[in-house]
Amino acid sequence: MLDKLALLGFGPEGWGWALLQGAGITISIALATLPFGLALGLVVALGKRSDKVLLRGLATAYTTVFRGVPELLTLYIIYFGIQIVLQELWRALGLPGSFSIPPFGAGMVALGVVLAAFSSEVWVGALNSIQKGQREAAAALGLSKGQAFRLVVLPQLIRVALPGLGNNWMVLLKETSLVSVITLPDIMFITTRANVVTKEPFLFFGAAMLIYLFFSLISARTIDRLERRANRGFAAFGGATR
C-alpha cells in the first residue's frame, strides 16, 4: 500500500509533481476562460433582448449552435478545423513559415464560446428581473443608455445572476478535462499517461477525483461568499434569492 502511495509522491518514481503541474494547467485554463466567456455571454444576452430583429436572430442562432454542439467537437473544430483553414489562407497569401493556433488559446476560445452560450441564458434571466421602471427612471434623471446600464442595471444584475453563473463555473471546471485531446497536459492527460505506465488506474483516477473535488470545494466556498456579499441589504429575502 505504502509503495503504491509513493507513486503519488515527489520521488524519482512519483507522479506528484506531474499531477500538480496538470492541476495548474486545469485551473489556469478555467480561470483564463471565465472572464472571456462571461463577458461574451453578457453581450449575447443583450443581443437576445435587443429590439433589432437581426441582432436577436444572431444571438439566438449563437446559443442554439454552441449549446447544441458537443464541447469536444467545438474543441476539434477550433483547434484543427480553423487551423487548417487559416493555414490554407496563409499559404494562398504566400506568407513565409506557417500559422499555428496555440493549444492553450484554442482551448480557451472553445470553452469560452460554450460558456458564453450557457451563461447568456443566466444573464437574460437576470436582465428580465430588473424592472423596466428602473431604466425609465434612469433616463428621467438624464443618464444615457450606457450609463444606465453600467450604474443602475449591472450592479443589480450580478446579484441575481451569481447563483446561475456559479453553476456555469463548476461545469466549466469539469469541461476543462477535454483539453487533453489538444495536447494540453492537464490533470486527465497526466492521469491517463500515469495509468499506462504504472498500471494503477484506481490510484490515479482517485487522485484526479480528489483534485477536482478540491477545486470544486474551494469554488463553492468562494461563490457562497460572493453571494453573501452581493445579497447584503437583502436580508428580508432570506434564502429565497439563493
Place this chain on the structure above:
Amino acid sequence: MKGFVRFVAAAALTLAGATGALAQAKEWKEIRIGTEGAYPPYNNLNAKKELEGFEIDYGNLLCEKMKVKCTWVVQDWDGIIPALQANKYDVILAGMNATEERKKRVDFTAVYSKTPIWAIGPKATKSDDISPATLKGKSVGTQGSTIHANYLEKFYKDSDIRLYPTQEEANLDLLNGRLDYIVADALALSDFLRGKGKDCCRKIAEVKRDDAIHGAGVAGAVRKSDTELKDMISKAIAETMADGSHKKLEDKWFKYD
C-alpha cells in the same frame, strides 16, 4: 469593396508566385514528431513527464542519421492524424499501422515494426477457436480508431464489439469481467499478461493478419505533400536496418512471452 478584393487577390497571387519556388525546395533541418505517449513499449511518458519507449529511441536515431534537429509533440490518439494535417508536427511515430484506409489521408514511410496480433481472454475460456461463429454474441474489446477495431467491425459483426479510448481501459474491463475477449497487438497484451492480467487471463490465439485491414506494418505517417520528407525518413529507416541499430533497439524494448 470590389477594388479592394481585386487588390488582395492580385497581391496574394504575386506573393504566391514569388515564394512558390521556395516552398518547393524546402530543406528539412528541423522535424517535429507527433506521438501518443500512452502506448508502451512503443511510446509513453514517465513520471518525470519525459517520453520513452522504442519509438522515442528509434525516432531520435533516425534524426541522427538524417542530421536534423527533432522535437517531440504528445497528442492524444484520436486527434493524431488531424493534428498532422493541421501542421502541428511533420511526422507521426506512434505505433501506427500503414493501412489502406489511412493511406487515403496520409503517406507512409517504410515499415519499421511489425507485431503479431493476439486474442486474449479469461483463463476459464474453454475453446481456443476464435472464429466469428464461436465469438457470436460474446463481448470483444479493443482500442477505438485502430486496425483491430476495423478488423472486428468487418469480420465480427455478430459479436458485441466494445471500443475504448486507450488499450489500458480495455484491459481493465477484461480484468473486471466485463469482456470475454480482447484483440490487440501482442506487445501491449503480453505486457498486460505478465503484469495485472497474470492471474485472470491468458492468450487464446494469434489472429491471422489481413493485409487489407492490418496494413503492411507500423510506419511513420507524413502529409501527402511532403514527399521529400517521406523519402528522407524511409532512407534513414533502411540505413538502420542495414547497420543493425534497429535490431538493437528492438531487443531493448520488445519482449514477447
